[in-house]
Amino acid sequence: MQRVSVVRTDTLRLLTTPELDDFLRRVGDATAKLINMENFRRRRLFFETGKIDYSWKSAWRRRYTEYAGIYELLGSKNFAEEGKLEPWQKVRPPGYRKDRDGQRIPIVIVRSDNYSIDMERRVLRLGYWNIEIPFKGRPRWLTKPGAKQGRLVITYDPVKKRWYARVSVEVVLEGRLDNGLKAGIDLGRERLIALVTEPINGGEGVALLYRGGPLKSDYFYLEKKIAKIDKMLSDPKLEEVDRAVLKEMRRRLYEKRRKRREQIFANSAAHLIRVCLELGVAALLLGYPRGVAQDKPGKGNTSMWSYRRLERRIAVAAENRGIPAFEIPEDGTSKVCARHGCEVVRGPRGLVRCPYGHTMHADLNAAMNILARGGGKVPTRVRVLSFIPTASKVIAVNGKKQ
Secondary structure (H helix, E strand, O other), X not given: OEEEEEEEEEEEEEOOOHHHHHHHHHHHHXXXXXXXXXXXXXXXXXXXXXXXXXXXXXXXXXXXOXXXXXXXXXXXXXXXXXXXXXXXXXXXXXOOOEOOOOOEOOEEEEXXXXXXXXXXXXXXXXXXXXXXXXXXXXXXXXXXXXXXXXXXXXXXXXXXXXXXXXXXXXXXXXXXXXXXXXXXXXXXXXXXXXXXXXXXOOOOEEEEEEEOHHHHHHHHHHHHHHXXXXXHHOOOOOOXXXXXXXXXXXXHHHHHHHHHHHXXXXXXXXXXXXXXXXXXXXXXXXXXXXXXXXXXOOOOOXXXXXXXXXXXHHHHHHHHOOOXXXXXXXXXXXXXXXXXXXEOEEOHHHEEEOOXXXXXXXXXXXXXXXXXXXXXXXXXXXXXXXXXXXXXXXXXXXXXXX
């Protein structure tokens, strides 16, 4: 077994009173204001030099001048934590913490040594402010042996009107190092996930297909509702009271669409890894397109959702169960036959035809090519299991061979 240190997040629902709610709003608004002011400075720096300053030192130098009120409210430890820009962000103009109506989105960031969690009393204690907030929820990672808590982020959900605390936790996971099966994965739109394993016990491989119909259906159904509201909001004669109600409805629809998508991703990933464990898969090879073209906005194409989001879901779910995941470039995997290496012809209904006379599902062919690129053995025949992931469950469909 291999031991790997990773960072995971526990989410707790905070049970606030009107007084606690007011306190979190004041601190959260101050934090959002600090982030927006620092990002405004970074935007100017980016347009002048093409670079972004990731350091918190610029905010620290201003703690007694324009940031004095925020510094006093947040304290020195939390002030330095909130002045940072995450190092993994790409070099581009940073955005602001504002909603669609231009209002600041409250957020509270607390350094790892400035809070504690009492599991017995189920209370979150914020050190600098000497405040205790009851919470609801069962931490999954904090209770692991050797878990080390990181920084705390408190956010507000305007749709549910609730506060949530997200605790980053560093834990050690055990990965499998046996000679188990490898599996290649291709991500797509019509088929969210296409997975193909190596031959099992020298026989046929197993292929898993997860359909994307429910995700597309949700997207376009809610998109039509949002479009109707946008059309009503464009009416100049609409009264301000009605406009506020419609904006709230639109915000709820956007949030509903996002959460349903995330739940479909979560259900798909959890089910996929559960089946992989049953099959004896020891390593996942995740195909991902190079560049950002697949994540650009637009309707009716692959950008109804992000490849990266689903890839992360699968990778995290796999690592949590001891299966390592590796990213493999998928360039050209849909154009070449995985079994013969020759160019294929794209046919109807998502099929590809090989000059050697056999026909295969295009996504399975791509998954086999990804498997081969990762050093896996391509099966000569596979047993296909098909599933329909929804926001509530994953539905199994009768399988077949290819």
